[in-house]
Amino acid sequence: MNAIEIINALKEFSLTSCLDEQEIKDLVRFGEIRVIEKHKHVFEAGQASDEIFFLFKGVVKITTYASDGREVIKVILHPQAILSEHSIAGEKIRTNNAVVMTSDAVCLAVKVEFIRELMCKNGALANNIIDLLGRKLKYNEERLESLVLNDARERIVQFLKVNAQSFGQAVGYELLLRHDFTQQDIANYTGTSRQTVTTVLNDLKKTNKIHFKRKSILIRDIKALC
Numbered sequence: 001m002n003a004i005e006i007i008n009a010l011k012e013f014s015l016t017s018c019l020d021e022q023e024i025k026d027l028v029r030f031g032e033i034r035v036i037e038k039h040k041h042v043f044e045a046g047q048a049s050d051e052i053f054f055l056f057k058g059v060v061k062i063t064t065y066a067s068d069g070r071e072v073i074k075v076i077l078h079p080q081a082i083l084s085e086h087s088i089a090g091e092k093i094r095t096n097n098a099v100v101m102t103s104d105a106v107c108l109a110v111k112v113e114f115i116r117e118l119m120c121k122n123g124a125l126a127n128n129i130i131d132l133l134g135r136k137l138k139y140n141e142e143r144l145e146s147l148v149l150n151d152a153r154e155r156i157v158q159f160l161k162v163n164a165q166s167f168g169q170a171v172g173y174e175l176l177l178r179h180d181f182t183q184q185d186i187a188n189y190t191g192t193s194r195q196t197v198t199t200v201l202n203d204l205k206k207t208n209k210i211h212f213k214r215k216s217i218l219i220r221d222i223k224a225l226c
Contacts, residue, residue, distance in 0.1 A: 001056065001106060003028060009056050010108070013080055015132055016054075018124035027118070031110040042083060042098035042107060049091040051109045053083035053098075058105025059180050063097045063188070073189040075139070076101070076181065078167060085132055087112045101180045147191050155190040156200045157225055160210070164219050175219045 001009070006028050010016050016024060031054075036042055042053060042060055055077060062074045062083070074096065077083060083098050084091075119126040146155055160177070168175035181189075183197045190197070204210045209225055211218045219225055 001033060006033065006056070006108060010054060013054060013082070015082055015128050016125070018122060018128055019118070023118060023122065027110060027114075028108070030114050031108045034107055034109055036100045036105045036107070038100050038103050040100055042100065042105065043094055044097050045094050047094045049084060049087040049094045050112050052085060052087055052112060052115060054108040054110070055079055055081045055083060056106045056108065058100055058102040058107075060098050060105055061101055061181075061185065063099060064095065071188045072191075073185060074143075076163075076185075076189065082132060083107065085129075085136060088115060088129055089133060101185070152190065152192040152196050153200050156186060156192060156197055157204075159186055159190055160217065160219065161222060161225060164217070164222060168219070171218070173221060175222055177217045177219065178215060179217065180215070 007021075007024055010019075010024050010027060016027065019027070034042075034053075036058075043051075045064065057079055060077045060081075060083060062077065064072050064074065066072055084094070086094075086096075115125075115129075119129065146158060150158065163179065164175040164177045167179075168177040170176075183201070184194045186192075186197045187194045201210070201212060204225070205212060209220055211220075
């Protein structure tokens with residue numbers, strides 16, 4: 001991506017929509033474009049939490065590990081997402097990993113120190129960051145409620161619904177979700193096993209609620225998906 005493409009891409013982020021042309025140019029000038037290959041880390045647990053990332057291309061999963069070594073996926077992020085917002089809120093050492101799920105990912109890394117300087121000059125940016133942190137908190141609360149209150153099937157179905165509604169392509173009354181996650185990724189996200197995910201997906205396919213291939217899921221009727 002060249003400088004003009006980066007500047008135009010930043011204008012599409014809700015977080016930076018309040019910045020003027022010069023502020024966005026400064027963000028690009030003091031930032032660093034990084035291209036990360038599939039399965040590589042954008043950042044890792046244990047590193048200093050001194051940068052935030054604007055995701056331009058690719059899909060990234062935020063993960064941690066259970067005591068038995070199992071990967072736990074906390075969130076799956078798509079373009080126009082912000083990574084490592086915890087660093088703005090005072091995190092010193094990273095506790096999560098960010099791993100690329102697609103063939104590659106492109107992001108702009110910006111030092112937190114510079115973001116804080118912008119916040120002091122632009123109160124609207126500070127408000128946008130508060131809104132971002134508030135949305136992330138609400139998302140985490142809803143995720144916790146789902147894990148506590150919903151059974152395995154409900155969590156898997158909810159995963160399909162949310163991703164299809166957010167990133168799916170309408171095909172008549174159907175929704176086509178093109179994706180890069182595996183059935184193990186779905187299991188790691190929903191707190192289930194890969195075998196359970198396979199069983200639920202096959203059951204949904206048998207009842208003609210979905211049709212799936214390796215990299216796509218077609219949902220026949222999102223309202224009837226249960």
